Amino acid sequence: MSLDQLYQQIILEHAKARHGSGLAAAAAPEDASSGQSHQLNPTCGDEITVRVSVARGKVSELRWDGDGCSISMASASVLTDLAEGMSVGELRTVIDSFREVLRSRGKVPADPEVLGDAAAFEGVSRYAARVKCAMLSWVAAEDALGQALAA
Protein backbone atom coordinates (compact mmCIF):
# COMPACT_ATOMS: atom_id res chain seq x y z
CA MET A 1 0.00 0.00 0.00
CA SER A 2 1.32 3.42 -0.88
CA LEU A 3 1.81 6.32 1.49
CA ASP A 4 -0.83 8.30 -0.41
CA GLN A 5 -3.47 5.67 0.37
CA LEU A 6 -2.73 6.10 4.07
CA TYR A 7 -2.48 9.88 3.96
CA GLN A 8 -5.45 10.70 1.75
CA GLN A 9 -5.79 14.38 0.93
CA ILE A 10 -8.89 14.65 3.10
CA ILE A 11 -6.82 13.48 6.07
CA LEU A 12 -4.00 15.92 5.41
CA GLU A 13 -6.53 18.74 5.06
CA HIS A 14 -8.39 17.90 8.26
CA ALA A 15 -5.07 17.57 10.11
CA LYS A 16 -4.50 21.25 9.37
CA ALA A 17 -8.13 22.46 9.70
CA ARG A 18 -8.78 20.73 13.05
CA HIS A 19 -12.55 21.30 13.17
CA GLY A 20 -13.78 21.36 16.77
CA SER A 21 -10.40 22.10 18.25
CA GLY A 22 -10.47 24.68 21.05
CA LEU A 23 -12.18 23.03 23.99
CA ALA A 24 -10.35 25.09 26.58
CA ALA A 25 -11.40 28.35 24.95
CA ALA A 26 -15.15 27.63 25.04
CA ALA A 27 -17.36 26.79 28.02
CA ALA A 28 -19.75 23.87 27.69
CA PRO A 29 -23.20 24.92 26.42
CA GLU A 30 -25.54 25.57 29.34
CA ASP A 31 -28.61 24.03 27.72
CA ALA A 32 -26.91 20.64 27.33
CA SER A 33 -25.57 17.84 29.44
CA SER A 34 -21.81 17.44 28.89
CA GLY A 35 -19.19 14.77 29.51
CA GLN A 36 -15.43 14.99 29.02
CA SER A 37 -12.73 12.37 28.51
CA HIS A 38 -8.96 12.52 28.31
CA GLN A 39 -7.13 9.79 26.37
CA LEU A 40 -3.41 9.17 26.04
CA ASN A 41 -1.40 7.04 23.66
CA PRO A 42 1.58 6.15 25.87
CA THR A 43 3.72 4.83 23.01
CA CYS A 44 4.03 8.23 21.36
CA GLY A 45 2.71 10.66 23.96
CA ASP A 46 -0.25 11.74 21.82
CA GLU A 47 -3.13 12.99 23.91
CA ILE A 48 -6.60 14.37 23.44
CA THR A 49 -9.44 15.69 25.57
CA VAL A 50 -12.92 15.48 24.05
CA ARG A 51 -16.10 17.09 25.39
CA VAL A 52 -19.46 15.88 24.12
CA SER A 53 -22.61 17.86 24.85
CA VAL A 54 -26.05 16.30 24.48
CA ALA A 55 -29.36 18.18 24.34
CA ARG A 56 -32.75 16.60 23.63
CA GLY A 57 -31.20 13.30 22.56
CA LYS A 58 -28.82 14.88 20.04
CA VAL A 59 -25.14 15.76 20.08
CA SER A 60 -25.30 19.53 20.20
CA GLU A 61 -21.56 20.10 20.33
CA LEU A 62 -18.23 18.27 20.25
CA ARG A 63 -15.07 20.13 21.23
CA TRP A 64 -11.55 18.87 21.73
CA ASP A 65 -7.99 19.80 22.50
CA GLY A 66 -5.14 17.59 21.51
CA ASP A 67 -1.59 17.16 20.44
CA GLY A 68 -0.62 14.39 18.10
CA CYS A 69 0.11 13.11 14.63
CA SER A 70 -1.83 14.02 11.50
CA ILE A 71 -3.88 10.82 11.71
CA SER A 72 -5.06 11.52 15.27
CA MET A 73 -5.73 15.21 14.66
CA ALA A 74 -7.55 14.63 11.37
CA SER A 75 -9.58 11.87 12.96
CA ALA A 76 -10.79 14.21 15.72
CA SER A 77 -11.64 16.87 13.14
CA VAL A 78 -13.65 14.48 10.97
CA LEU A 79 -15.40 13.11 14.05
CA THR A 80 -16.50 16.63 15.03
CA ASP A 81 -18.11 17.24 11.62
CA LEU A 82 -19.86 13.88 11.76
CA ALA A 83 -21.04 13.88 15.35
CA GLU A 84 -22.61 17.30 15.69
CA GLY A 85 -26.33 17.00 15.01
CA MET A 86 -26.39 13.21 15.29
CA SER A 87 -28.67 11.43 17.71
CA VAL A 88 -26.98 9.58 20.54
CA GLY A 89 -27.83 6.27 18.85
CA GLU A 90 -26.41 7.39 15.51
CA LEU A 91 -23.14 8.46 17.10
CA ARG A 92 -22.82 5.13 18.86
CA THR A 93 -23.46 3.30 15.60
CA VAL A 94 -20.88 5.32 13.72
CA ILE A 95 -18.26 4.82 16.48
CA ASP A 96 -18.88 1.06 16.43
CA SER A 97 -18.58 0.98 12.67
CA PHE A 98 -15.35 3.02 12.71
CA ARG A 99 -13.83 0.73 15.32
CA GLU A 100 -14.77 -2.38 13.36
CA VAL A 101 -13.11 -1.05 10.20
CA LEU A 102 -9.99 0.21 11.99
CA ARG A 103 -9.40 -3.04 13.86
CA SER A 104 -10.00 -5.27 10.83
CA ARG A 105 -6.44 -5.12 9.43
CA GLY A 106 -7.85 -4.12 6.09
CA LYS A 107 -10.50 -6.85 5.96
CA VAL A 108 -13.63 -4.74 6.58
CA PRO A 109 -14.18 -2.00 3.99
CA ALA A 110 -15.47 1.35 5.20
CA ASP A 111 -19.06 2.19 4.25
CA PRO A 112 -19.11 5.87 3.18
CA GLU A 113 -22.90 5.89 3.72
CA VAL A 114 -22.29 5.31 7.44
CA LEU A 115 -18.88 6.86 7.98
CA GLY A 116 -18.87 9.81 5.58
CA ASP A 117 -15.44 11.44 5.48
CA ALA A 118 -14.25 9.03 8.17
CA ALA A 119 -14.18 6.35 5.48
CA ALA A 120 -10.90 7.94 4.40
CA PHE A 121 -9.26 6.29 7.42
CA GLU A 122 -9.86 2.82 5.98
CA GLY A 123 -6.20 2.58 4.94
CA VAL A 124 -5.05 3.14 8.53
CA SER A 125 -6.35 -0.31 9.44
CA ARG A 126 -3.44 -1.84 7.53
CA TYR A 127 -0.93 -0.02 9.74
CA ALA A 128 -1.24 -1.67 13.14
CA ALA A 129 0.96 0.96 14.77
CA ARG A 130 -1.37 3.77 13.63
CA VAL A 131 -4.77 2.32 14.55
CA LYS A 132 -4.53 3.78 18.06
CA CYS A 133 -3.80 7.21 16.58
CA ALA A 134 -7.01 7.14 14.56
CA MET A 135 -9.08 5.70 17.41
CA LEU A 136 -7.88 8.07 20.14
CA SER A 137 -10.54 10.79 19.75
CA TRP A 138 -13.29 8.26 19.03
CA VAL A 139 -12.56 6.37 22.24
CA ALA A 140 -12.56 9.68 24.09
CA ALA A 141 -15.87 10.68 22.47
CA GLU A 142 -17.48 7.36 23.38
CA ASP A 143 -16.39 7.79 27.00
CA ALA A 144 -17.45 11.44 27.10
CA LEU A 145 -20.84 10.56 25.62
CA GLY A 146 -21.39 7.96 28.35
CA GLN A 147 -20.57 10.57 30.98
CA ALA A 148 -22.85 13.17 29.40
CA LEU A 149 -25.76 10.72 29.51
CA ALA A 150 -24.98 9.73 33.09
CA ALA A 151 -24.73 13.35 34.24
Next chain:
Amino acid sequence: MVATPAHLRRSAIALGNDEVLRIRNDFPILQQHVNGKPLIYLDSGATSQNPLSVLEAEQEFYEQRNSAVHRGAHHLAVEATEAFENARETVADFVGAEWDELIWTSNATEGLNLLTYSFLNASLPGAAPEAARFALAPGDELVVTEMEHHANLIPWQELAARTGAVVKFIPIDDAGALDLEAAAGIIGPRTRVLAFTHASNVLGTINPVADLVALARSAGALVVLDACQSAPHLPLDVKALDVDFAVFSGHKMLAPTGIGALYGRSELLNAMPPFLTGGSMITTVTMERAGFLPSPQRFEAGTQRISQAVALAAAVNYLRETGMDRIHAWEAELGQRLVQGLESIPGIRVLGSAAGQERIGLAAFDVAGVHAHDVGQFLDSRGIAVRVGHHCAQPLHRRLGLTATTRASTYLYNTTDDVDAFLNAVADVRAYFHA
Protein backbone atom coordinates in the same frame (compact mmCIF):
# COMPACT_ATOMS: atom_id res chain seq x y z
CA MET B 1 32.78 13.67 3.40
CA VAL B 2 32.12 16.00 6.30
CA ALA B 3 35.33 17.14 7.96
CA THR B 4 35.69 16.08 11.58
CA PRO B 5 36.53 19.00 13.88
CA ALA B 6 40.09 18.96 15.19
CA HIS B 7 39.18 18.26 18.80
CA LEU B 8 37.19 15.20 17.72
CA ARG B 9 39.91 13.69 15.59
CA ARG B 10 41.08 10.44 17.02
CA SER B 11 44.27 8.53 16.59
CA ALA B 12 42.14 5.60 15.49
CA ILE B 13 41.45 5.31 11.80
CA ALA B 14 37.70 5.26 11.35
CA LEU B 15 36.00 2.55 9.35
CA GLY B 16 35.31 3.65 5.79
CA ASN B 17 32.45 3.03 3.39
CA ASP B 18 34.26 0.17 1.61
CA GLU B 19 34.83 -1.65 4.87
CA VAL B 20 31.27 -0.98 6.02
CA LEU B 21 29.96 -2.48 2.79
CA ARG B 22 31.90 -5.65 3.59
CA ILE B 23 30.57 -5.60 7.15
CA ARG B 24 27.02 -5.35 5.83
CA ASN B 25 27.43 -8.69 4.10
CA ASP B 26 27.63 -10.28 7.54
CA PHE B 27 24.11 -9.06 8.38
CA PRO B 28 21.44 -11.05 6.52
CA ILE B 29 18.57 -8.80 7.63
CA LEU B 30 20.14 -5.74 6.01
CA GLN B 31 19.94 -7.34 2.55
CA GLN B 32 16.17 -6.95 2.25
CA HIS B 33 13.90 -4.39 0.60
CA VAL B 34 11.18 -2.54 2.49
CA ASN B 35 8.33 -0.88 0.60
CA GLY B 36 10.22 -1.55 -2.60
CA LYS B 37 13.36 0.24 -1.41
CA PRO B 38 16.60 -1.17 0.01
CA LEU B 39 16.31 -1.21 3.79
CA ILE B 40 18.20 1.62 5.48
CA TYR B 41 18.32 0.73 9.14
CA LEU B 42 18.84 3.77 11.37
CA ASP B 43 17.30 2.45 14.58
CA SER B 44 20.24 0.70 16.21
CA GLY B 45 19.88 2.91 19.27
CA ALA B 46 16.69 0.96 19.96
CA THR B 47 17.93 -2.45 18.88
CA SER B 48 20.80 -3.54 16.67
CA GLN B 49 21.02 -6.31 14.09
CA ASN B 50 22.87 -9.63 14.40
CA PRO B 51 25.82 -10.72 12.26
CA LEU B 52 25.92 -14.32 11.04
CA SER B 53 28.64 -15.22 13.56
CA VAL B 54 26.26 -14.37 16.41
CA LEU B 55 23.35 -16.27 14.90
CA GLU B 56 25.63 -19.24 14.27
CA ALA B 57 27.05 -19.19 17.80
CA GLU B 58 23.55 -19.50 19.23
CA GLN B 59 22.60 -22.25 16.81
CA GLU B 60 25.88 -24.09 17.41
CA PHE B 61 25.22 -24.00 21.15
CA TYR B 62 21.81 -25.59 20.70
CA GLU B 63 23.09 -28.13 18.19
CA GLN B 64 26.20 -29.18 20.12
CA ARG B 65 26.17 -28.21 23.80
CA ASN B 66 22.71 -27.41 25.11
CA SER B 67 22.35 -28.35 28.75
CA ALA B 68 21.80 -26.82 32.17
CA VAL B 69 24.89 -25.16 33.62
CA HIS B 70 26.56 -25.51 37.04
CA ARG B 71 24.93 -28.87 37.69
CA GLY B 72 25.11 -32.38 36.32
CA ALA B 73 28.30 -34.33 35.68
CA HIS B 74 27.58 -35.34 32.13
CA HIS B 75 29.50 -34.25 29.06
CA LEU B 76 26.97 -31.72 27.77
CA ALA B 77 26.61 -30.09 31.20
CA VAL B 78 30.36 -29.57 31.32
CA GLU B 79 30.42 -28.20 27.76
CA ALA B 80 27.52 -25.84 28.41
CA THR B 81 29.02 -24.59 31.67
CA GLU B 82 32.32 -23.93 29.96
CA ALA B 83 30.66 -22.04 27.10
CA PHE B 84 28.58 -20.03 29.57
CA GLU B 85 31.52 -19.07 31.79
CA ASN B 86 33.81 -18.39 28.84
CA ALA B 87 31.17 -16.03 27.56
CA ARG B 88 31.17 -14.27 30.91
CA GLU B 89 34.94 -13.83 30.79
CA THR B 90 34.78 -12.50 27.24
CA VAL B 91 32.09 -9.93 28.01
CA ALA B 92 33.66 -8.93 31.36
CA ASP B 93 37.00 -8.40 29.66
CA PHE B 94 35.31 -6.34 26.93
CA VAL B 95 34.26 -3.74 29.53
CA GLY B 96 37.38 -4.00 31.68
CA ALA B 97 35.83 -6.08 34.49
CA GLU B 98 36.84 -9.31 36.23
CA TRP B 99 34.73 -12.38 35.45
CA ASP B 100 33.11 -12.48 38.91
CA GLU B 101 32.01 -8.85 38.60
CA LEU B 102 29.80 -9.50 35.58
CA ILE B 103 26.24 -10.64 36.29
CA TRP B 104 23.95 -11.76 33.51
CA THR B 105 20.61 -9.99 33.33
CA SER B 106 17.87 -9.89 30.72
CA ASN B 107 18.84 -6.35 29.79
CA ALA B 108 19.97 -3.08 31.33
CA THR B 109 16.51 -2.42 32.77
CA GLU B 110 16.72 -5.63 34.77
CA GLY B 111 20.25 -4.74 35.88
CA LEU B 112 19.04 -1.43 37.30
CA ASN B 113 16.08 -3.12 38.96
CA LEU B 114 18.43 -5.72 40.43
CA LEU B 115 20.36 -2.88 42.06
CA THR B 116 17.33 -1.01 43.37
CA TYR B 117 15.64 -4.15 44.71
CA SER B 118 18.88 -5.24 46.36
CA PHE B 119 19.19 -1.82 48.00
CA LEU B 120 15.54 -2.07 49.07
CA ASN B 121 16.22 -5.49 50.60
CA ALA B 122 19.20 -3.95 52.41
CA SER B 123 16.86 -1.31 53.84
CA LEU B 124 14.36 -3.79 55.30
CA PRO B 125 14.44 -5.14 58.87
CA GLY B 126 16.47 -8.31 59.17
CA ALA B 127 18.97 -7.45 56.44
CA ALA B 128 22.45 -8.92 56.87
CA PRO B 129 24.93 -6.64 58.70
CA GLU B 130 27.22 -6.34 55.66
CA ALA B 131 24.25 -4.95 53.71
CA ALA B 132 23.96 -1.92 56.01
CA ARG B 133 26.08 0.22 53.67
CA PHE B 134 23.29 -0.01 51.05
CA ALA B 135 20.41 0.64 53.43
CA LEU B 136 18.45 3.82 52.72
CA ALA B 137 16.77 5.99 55.33
CA PRO B 138 14.21 8.79 54.97
CA GLY B 139 15.93 11.89 53.65
CA ASP B 140 18.72 10.01 51.87
CA GLU B 141 19.17 11.25 48.33
CA LEU B 142 19.34 9.37 45.03
CA VAL B 143 20.65 11.64 42.28
CA VAL B 144 19.96 11.09 38.56
CA THR B 145 20.00 13.46 35.58
CA GLU B 146 17.26 15.14 33.59
CA MET B 147 18.33 13.26 30.45
CA GLU B 148 17.86 9.74 31.81
CA HIS B 149 16.04 6.95 30.01
CA HIS B 150 13.01 5.86 32.06
CA ALA B 151 14.94 2.68 32.95
CA ASN B 152 17.41 4.75 34.95
CA LEU B 153 14.74 6.90 36.56
CA ILE B 154 11.69 4.88 37.55
CA PRO B 155 13.54 2.15 39.54
CA TRP B 156 15.08 4.95 41.65
CA GLN B 157 11.68 6.63 42.07
CA GLU B 158 10.23 3.34 43.27
CA LEU B 159 13.14 2.72 45.62
CA ALA B 160 12.70 6.22 47.05
CA ALA B 161 8.96 5.75 47.49
CA ARG B 162 9.54 2.58 49.52
CA THR B 163 12.37 3.87 51.72
CA GLY B 164 11.60 7.55 52.25
CA ALA B 165 14.64 8.52 50.20
CA VAL B 166 14.35 11.42 47.77
CA VAL B 167 15.18 11.50 44.04
CA LYS B 168 17.01 14.62 42.91
CA PHE B 169 18.18 15.40 39.41
CA ILE B 170 20.98 17.28 37.71
CA PRO B 171 19.39 19.66 35.18
CA ILE B 172 20.49 20.12 31.57
CA ASP B 173 20.99 23.37 29.68
CA ASP B 174 19.17 24.23 26.45
CA ALA B 175 21.88 22.52 24.41
CA GLY B 176 21.36 19.33 26.40
CA ALA B 177 24.59 19.44 28.44
CA LEU B 178 24.54 18.60 32.14
CA ASP B 179 24.80 21.63 34.41
CA LEU B 180 27.90 20.61 36.39
CA GLU B 181 27.73 23.70 38.57
CA ALA B 182 24.26 22.69 39.65
CA ALA B 183 25.48 19.11 40.10
CA ALA B 184 28.09 20.28 42.59
CA GLY B 185 25.32 21.85 44.64
CA ILE B 186 22.98 18.88 44.39
CA ILE B 187 25.45 16.11 45.22
CA GLY B 188 26.13 16.38 48.93
CA PRO B 189 26.38 14.58 52.26
CA ARG B 190 22.92 12.99 51.92
CA THR B 191 23.65 11.64 48.43
CA ARG B 192 23.83 7.85 48.56
CA VAL B 193 23.69 7.04 44.85
CA LEU B 194 24.53 8.96 41.68
CA ALA B 195 23.07 7.21 38.62
CA PHE B 196 23.57 8.65 35.15
CA THR B 197 23.84 7.69 31.52
CA HIS B 198 27.24 7.51 29.86
CA ALA B 199 25.85 8.58 26.49
CA SER B 200 22.35 9.98 25.98
CA ASN B 201 20.01 7.91 23.80
CA VAL B 202 18.30 11.14 22.67
CA LEU B 203 20.92 13.87 22.70
CA GLY B 204 23.93 11.78 21.73
CA THR B 205 25.93 13.60 24.42
CA ILE B 206 28.80 11.77 26.07
CA ASN B 207 28.64 12.81 29.71
CA PRO B 208 31.74 13.87 31.69
CA VAL B 209 32.06 10.69 33.74
CA ALA B 210 35.24 11.74 35.56
CA ASP B 211 33.72 15.01 36.81
CA LEU B 212 30.58 13.26 38.02
CA VAL B 213 32.49 10.42 39.66
CA ALA B 214 34.65 12.98 41.50
CA LEU B 215 31.54 14.70 42.86
CA ALA B 216 30.07 11.36 43.96
CA ARG B 217 33.31 10.23 45.58
CA SER B 218 33.63 13.41 47.61
CA ALA B 219 30.08 12.79 48.87
CA GLY B 220 30.72 9.10 49.55
CA ALA B 221 27.99 8.08 47.09
CA LEU B 222 27.84 4.97 44.93
CA VAL B 223 28.10 5.55 41.18
CA VAL B 224 25.83 3.71 38.73
CA LEU B 225 26.55 4.10 35.02
CA ASP B 226 23.96 3.37 32.32
CA ALA B 227 26.25 2.15 29.54
CA CYS B 228 23.49 1.14 27.09
CA GLN B 229 24.58 3.63 24.46
CA SER B 230 28.30 3.45 25.21
CA ALA B 231 29.16 -0.25 25.51
CA PRO B 232 28.02 -0.90 21.90
CA HIS B 233 29.61 2.19 20.40
CA LEU B 234 32.86 3.19 22.10
CA PRO B 235 35.73 1.63 24.02
CA LEU B 236 34.47 1.12 27.57
CA ASP B 237 36.58 0.43 30.65
CA VAL B 238 34.56 0.44 33.84
CA LYS B 239 37.69 0.31 36.02
CA ALA B 240 39.28 3.26 34.27
CA LEU B 241 36.02 5.19 34.65
CA ASP B 242 36.01 4.20 38.34
CA VAL B 243 32.27 3.56 38.52
CA ASP B 244 30.81 1.16 41.09
CA PHE B 245 28.15 -0.34 38.83
CA ALA B 246 27.38 -0.32 35.13
CA VAL B 247 24.61 -1.85 33.03
CA PHE B 248 24.20 -2.58 29.33
CA SER B 249 21.95 -4.56 26.98
CA GLY B 250 23.13 -7.20 24.52
CA HIS B 251 20.51 -6.47 21.87
CA LYS B 252 21.96 -3.00 21.35
CA MET B 253 25.39 -4.50 20.60
CA LEU B 254 24.75 -7.12 17.90
CA ALA B 255 23.45 -9.82 20.29
CA PRO B 256 19.95 -11.27 20.59
CA THR B 257 17.31 -9.93 22.96
CA GLY B 258 17.05 -11.38 26.46
CA ILE B 259 20.65 -10.90 27.55
CA GLY B 260 22.44 -8.03 29.22
CA ALA B 261 24.81 -7.52 32.10
CA LEU B 262 25.39 -5.71 35.35
CA TYR B 263 28.95 -4.87 36.33
CA GLY B 264 29.63 -4.26 40.01
CA ARG B 265 32.78 -3.96 42.08
CA SER B 266 33.38 -7.35 43.65
CA GLU B 267 33.39 -6.22 47.28
CA LEU B 268 30.08 -4.43 46.77
CA LEU B 269 28.37 -7.31 45.00
CA ASN B 270 29.38 -9.75 47.72
CA ALA B 271 27.89 -7.51 50.43
CA MET B 272 24.62 -6.85 48.58
CA PRO B 273 21.49 -8.83 49.43
CA PRO B 274 20.26 -10.99 46.54
CA PHE B 275 17.39 -9.76 44.38
CA LEU B 276 15.97 -13.00 42.95
CA THR B 277 16.42 -16.10 45.08
CA GLY B 278 16.07 -19.81 44.34
CA GLY B 279 18.12 -22.51 42.70
CA SER B 280 21.79 -22.16 41.70
CA MET B 281 22.56 -19.21 43.98
CA ILE B 282 22.83 -21.00 47.36
CA THR B 283 25.31 -22.80 49.58
CA THR B 284 23.40 -24.70 52.29
CA VAL B 285 19.63 -24.79 52.44
CA THR B 286 17.49 -25.90 55.37
CA MET B 287 13.73 -25.66 55.77
CA GLU B 288 14.31 -22.42 57.68
CA ARG B 289 17.01 -20.53 55.76
CA ALA B 290 19.65 -20.53 53.08
CA GLY B 291 23.20 -19.33 52.60
CA PHE B 292 24.10 -17.50 49.39
CA LEU B 293 26.97 -17.98 46.98
CA PRO B 294 29.30 -15.09 46.19
CA SER B 295 28.94 -13.06 42.99
CA PRO B 296 28.16 -13.72 40.21
CA GLN B 297 25.98 -16.72 41.09
CA ARG B 298 24.60 -14.83 44.08
CA PHE B 299 22.52 -12.85 41.56
CA GLU B 300 21.76 -15.61 39.06
CA ALA B 301 18.89 -17.60 40.51
CA GLY B 302 17.26 -20.18 38.28
CA THR B 303 18.26 -21.48 34.90
CA GLN B 304 20.10 -18.77 33.04
CA ARG B 305 20.02 -17.39 29.50
CA ILE B 306 22.82 -19.61 28.33
CA SER B 307 22.61 -19.49 24.55
CA GLN B 308 22.04 -15.73 24.70
CA ALA B 309 25.19 -15.28 26.82
CA VAL B 310 27.14 -17.32 24.28
CA ALA B 311 25.71 -15.19 21.49
CA LEU B 312 26.60 -11.97 23.34
CA ALA B 313 30.20 -13.18 23.62
CA ALA B 314 30.20 -13.82 19.87
CA ALA B 315 28.88 -10.28 19.34
CA VAL B 316 31.62 -8.87 21.54
CA ASN B 317 34.21 -10.80 19.55
CA TYR B 318 32.79 -9.34 16.34
CA LEU B 319 33.01 -5.82 17.75
CA ARG B 320 36.53 -6.38 19.04
CA GLU B 321 37.77 -7.76 15.75
CA THR B 322 36.35 -4.70 14.01
CA GLY B 323 37.82 -2.42 16.66
CA MET B 324 35.82 -0.34 19.12
CA ASP B 325 37.97 2.73 18.58
CA ARG B 326 37.44 2.47 14.83
CA ILE B 327 33.68 1.95 15.26
CA HIS B 328 33.52 4.95 17.57
CA ALA B 329 35.46 7.13 15.14
CA TRP B 330 33.24 6.10 12.19
CA GLU B 331 30.03 6.68 14.07
CA ALA B 332 31.28 10.07 15.25
CA GLU B 333 31.70 10.98 11.56
CA LEU B 334 28.22 9.70 10.75
CA GLY B 335 26.82 11.64 13.74
CA GLN B 336 28.42 14.86 12.47
CA ARG B 337 27.11 14.20 8.97
CA LEU B 338 23.61 13.66 10.39
CA VAL B 339 23.62 16.86 12.43
CA GLN B 340 25.18 19.03 9.74
CA GLY B 341 22.70 17.72 7.20
CA LEU B 342 19.70 18.14 9.47
CA GLU B 343 20.72 21.65 10.48
CA SER B 344 20.77 22.67 6.82
CA ILE B 345 17.11 21.62 6.26
CA PRO B 346 14.58 24.40 6.96
CA GLY B 347 12.22 23.70 9.87
CA ILE B 348 14.40 21.07 11.51
CA ARG B 349 15.50 21.46 15.12
CA VAL B 350 18.17 19.02 16.28
CA LEU B 351 18.12 18.13 19.97
CA GLY B 352 21.35 18.46 21.88
CA SER B 353 24.59 19.99 20.77
CA ALA B 354 25.21 21.66 17.42
CA ALA B 355 27.39 20.28 14.65
CA GLY B 356 31.05 20.31 15.57
CA GLN B 357 30.41 19.28 19.16
CA GLU B 358 31.15 15.75 20.29
CA ARG B 359 28.27 13.28 19.97
CA ILE B 360 27.79 9.59 19.29
CA GLY B 361 26.34 8.56 15.93
CA LEU B 362 22.74 9.53 16.51
CA ALA B 363 20.51 12.56 16.20
CA ALA B 364 16.98 13.23 17.43
CA PHE B 365 15.08 16.10 15.86
CA ASP B 366 11.80 17.94 15.59
CA VAL B 367 10.19 18.78 12.25
CA ALA B 368 8.18 22.01 12.42
CA GLY B 369 4.50 21.33 11.77
CA VAL B 370 4.87 17.56 11.35
CA HIS B 371 4.43 15.04 14.14
CA ALA B 372 7.20 12.49 14.65
CA HIS B 373 4.85 9.60 13.86
CA ASP B 374 4.16 11.08 10.46
CA VAL B 375 7.87 11.67 9.85
CA GLY B 376 8.57 8.03 10.70
CA GLN B 377 5.79 6.81 8.42
CA PHE B 378 7.07 8.95 5.56
CA LEU B 379 10.63 7.66 5.99
CA ASP B 380 9.37 4.07 6.19
CA SER B 381 7.75 4.49 2.78
CA ARG B 382 11.30 5.04 1.51
CA GLY B 383 12.64 1.98 3.31
CA ILE B 384 14.21 4.01 6.11
CA ALA B 385 13.76 2.73 9.68
CA VAL B 386 13.97 5.33 12.47
CA ARG B 387 12.57 5.64 15.98
CA VAL B 388 9.71 8.02 16.76
CA GLY B 389 8.21 9.08 20.07
CA HIS B 390 9.75 10.14 23.36
CA HIS B 391 12.45 7.44 23.27
CA CYS B 392 11.63 6.51 26.88
CA ALA B 393 12.74 9.96 28.00
CA GLN B 394 9.57 11.95 28.69
CA PRO B 395 11.09 14.33 31.26
CA LEU B 396 13.88 15.23 28.83
CA HIS B 397 11.39 15.93 26.04
CA ARG B 398 9.25 18.02 28.40
CA ARG B 399 12.33 20.02 29.38
CA LEU B 400 12.94 20.76 25.71
CA GLY B 401 9.28 21.67 25.13
CA LEU B 402 8.48 18.63 22.99
CA THR B 403 6.41 15.46 23.33
CA ALA B 404 7.76 13.37 20.49
CA THR B 405 10.76 13.49 18.17
CA THR B 406 12.31 11.42 15.41
CA ARG B 407 15.67 9.74 15.98
CA ALA B 408 18.15 8.34 13.50
CA SER B 409 20.84 6.20 15.12
CA THR B 410 23.75 4.58 13.30
CA TYR B 411 25.99 1.60 13.86
CA LEU B 412 29.02 0.00 12.30
CA TYR B 413 26.96 -1.24 9.34
CA ASN B 414 25.78 2.20 8.19
CA THR B 415 27.37 4.04 5.29
CA THR B 416 27.45 7.73 4.47
CA ASP B 417 25.01 6.85 1.67
CA ASP B 418 22.54 5.68 4.33
CA VAL B 419 22.82 9.04 6.07
CA ASP B 420 22.49 10.96 2.80
CA ALA B 421 19.40 9.00 1.72
CA PHE B 422 17.89 9.72 5.11
CA LEU B 423 18.68 13.44 4.84
CA ASN B 424 17.17 13.61 1.35
CA ALA B 425 13.99 12.01 2.62
CA VAL B 426 13.76 14.33 5.64
CA ALA B 427 14.08 17.30 3.28
CA ASP B 428 10.84 16.19 1.57
CA VAL B 429 8.76 15.63 4.71
CA ARG B 430 7.32 19.09 5.31
CA ALA B 431 6.10 19.58 1.76
CA TYR B 432 4.29 16.24 1.83
CA PHE B 433 2.42 17.16 5.01
CA HIS B 434 1.70 20.73 3.83
CA ALA B 435 3.76 22.11 6.72
